[in-house]
Amino acid sequence: MESLSKHAVLKKNIKKNKTFYYMLAPYFLLFFFFTILPVIASMVLSFTHFNMLEWPSFAGWGNYLRLFLDDEIFMIALKNTLIFAVITGPLSYVLCLLFAWIINEFKGKLRAFLTLIFYAPSISGNAFMVWLIILSGDRYGYLNGMLMRWSLIFEPIQWLRDERFIMPVLILVQLWLSLGTGFLTFIAGLQTIDKSQYEAAAIDGVSNRWQELWYVTLPAMKPQLLFGAVIQITQSFAVADISLQLAGNPSVNYAGATIVTHLMDFGSGIRYEMGYASAIATVLFVLMLTTNKMVQKLLGRVGD
Structure with missing residues (x-):
């Protein structure tokens, strides 16, 4: 009943x-x-062998066993992706929130102008060309030129061909590009907070801006914080364009390989091993989903 x-x-x-x-x-x-x-x-x-020309044949756990036991490049790509995500995910998230919080203190056209300046890199179509010029491996690259002019180095550094520098460069570029949708979401969320909440908090004993941020601003922005977290997690785990454009595919000793570039290698080009590529995509999906669940629990405690 x-x-x-x-x-x-x-x-x-x-x-x-x-x-x-x-x-x-x-x-x-x-x-x-x-x-x-x-x-x-x-x-x-992901549980089949499929080359797009023949009907899929059942493979059981074969693709996953191959992925974790026989594919050394995947393990390198997994390690690179985790390093990339652990550094750029939280850092870009905090930077988005911090810059949005600061910019929100300005009014009118100045706030709109600053928002555009910080948001512009994420929508710049030729952003990678700018970094290719800056990081060019000859003495005409801007970074090499400045360092040589200041006598910090005496010969050009191959920033994108030396495996020691590839991952730090990719992380730096990702942070530069990270003020995108999440940043705009935080700006919008800050502008919807009722100002009377700050007055009530002051009566209750909140005495400085950091306390206002923790006890008023963040709890009032939980939906935007969650959405921004999902965006940043997706961007940090699904990185591919930066690696492809700057480090190439394959990069030197796979120093810039990520799960997505590995997936693209098997799912397109001349391989078309769609079953194996689907297994890689499924692992990435589970990884992102697990991380999202953890972040949701963490954000649920904000302001408590």
Whole structure:
């Protein structure tokens, strides 16, 4: 009886709010066919051998065993991705929040101008060309030229061809590009906070800006904080363009290889090992999902 009553209530709510469901339907269909369905298909294909020319054949756990036991390049790519994510994810998240908090203190056109300046790198189509010029391995590269002019080095450094420098360079460029959607989300969230909350907090004993940030600002921005965390996690784990454009594929001793570049290597080009590529994608999906769950629990404690 209880299940029937719940079903009746659900049916009544759907009927009552059918207009909203109709409005959500186009987005839901797009999300289902271009996000949910491909993820499910990838998980299924990860248990097969599939070259796009023949019908998939069942492989069991073969792709995953090969991935973790026989594929040394994948282990390098996994290590690089984890290092990249652990450094750029939290750091870019904090930078987005910090810069948004500072810029929000300005008013009017100045705030809009500063927002544009910080957001511009993330939408610059030729951003990689700028860094290729700066990090050029000859004496005409801007960085080498300055260091040689200041007598800090005496011969050009191959920044993008020396495995010692590839990962630090990729991390630096990612941080420069990281003030994107999450940054704008924090700006918007800060502007929606009711100012009366700060007045009430002052009456309750909050006496400085850091206490305001922890006890008022962050709790009021939990939805934006969660969304920004998802964006930053996705960007840090799914890095590929930076490595491909700056370090090449393959990079020197795979120093710039990531899970996504490894996936692209097997899923396109001349390999087309779609079953194996799907196994790589599934591992990446599980890794990102687990990290998101951990971050959600952590953000749930903010302001408590």
